Amino acid sequence: MNKSVKDAREAVEDIRDGATILLGGFGLCGIPENLILALRDKGAKDLTLVSNNAGTDDFGIGLLIINGQVRKMIMSYGGECKAFEEGVLAGKFQVEWNPQGTLAERLRAGGAGIAGFYTPTGVGTPVAEGKETREFDGRTYLFERGLKADFAFVKAWKGDPLGNLVFRKTARNFNAVMATAAKTTIAEVEQLVEVGSLQPDAIHTPGIFVNKIFQGKDYKKPIEKRTVRKRAEPVTL
Numbered sequence: 001m002n003k004s005v006k007d008a009r010e011a012v013e014d015i016r017d018g019a020t021i022l023l024g025g026f027g028l029c030g031i032p033e034n035l036i037l038a039l040r041d042k043g044a045k046d047l048t049l050v051s052n053n054a055g056t057d058d059f060g061i062g063l064l065i066i067n068g069q070v071r072k073m074i075m076s077y078g079g080e081c082k083a084f085e086e087g088v089l090a091g092k093f094q095v096e097w098n099p100q101g102t103l104a105e106r107l108r109a110g111g112a113g114i115a116g117f118y119t120p121t122g123v124g125t126p127v128a129e130g131k132e133t134r135e136f137d138g139r140t141y142l143f144e145r146g147l148k149a150d151f152a153f154v155k156a157w158k159g160d161p162l163g164n165l166v167f168r169k170t171a172r173n174f175n176a177v178m179a180t181a182a183k184t185t186i187a188e189v190e191q192l193v194e195v196g197s198l199q200p201d202a203i204h205t206p207g208i209f210v211n212k213i214f215q216g217k218d219y220k221k222p223i224e225k226r227t228v229r230k231r232a233e234p235v236t237l
């Protein structure tokens with residue numbers, strides 16, 4: 001089945017207000033930037049977004065926050081986006097904080113059809129409030145639910161019309177696990193190649209998990225947080 005669509009705009013046409021969306025990426029690496037821009041332009045509101053982080057004010061999820069489209073964030077880190085910080089402090093949307101490994105495992109569990117799991121991470125912190133705990137071998141564990149969504153936006157290096165995906169190095173990050181945990185997975189790729197071009201052993205996400213795919217454009221490589229230091233003075237002997 002050919003799952004190709006024309007572009008990001010066509011790919012997001014089914015998304016309605018109130019949807020829950022998984023967004024791949026880590027920082028600004030491997031984010032589905034074409035899909036985010038198309039979603040911003042579509043204007044769907046009251047969205048619940050699941051992501052490792054909130055992007056920046058001028059790139060990634062931060063654009064959706066500034067546009068007032070977000071109702072809730074399920075995430076691990078929000079430190080590089082001023083709009084996110086201001087929105088949280090002003091009570092404009094909700095935030096459900098997750099330790100990074102817990103977020104990854106919740107998504108993996110959701111994609112595998114596992115209802116939940118026990119982890120020691122978060123015990124004794126605000127993360128544990130209202131959650132079940134149990135003792136195993138003398139240690140306290142916290143019960144976390146698997147996490148699924150209506151849609152997943154993922155970005156891959158290569159893909160074919162059947163939806164098979166190959167990610168490039170660390171840009172795989174949350175993309176691969178999110179692709180398995182949504183009712184509808186939409187993939188944007190840097191290179192849309194012919195069926196049969198991808199070596200079977202090189203495929204990271206099989207096409208059975210992908211519903212729509214298209215070749216993205218105008219990809220950027222911004223620096224999330226630029227840090228510099230003075231050059232060290234040369235050592236004289």
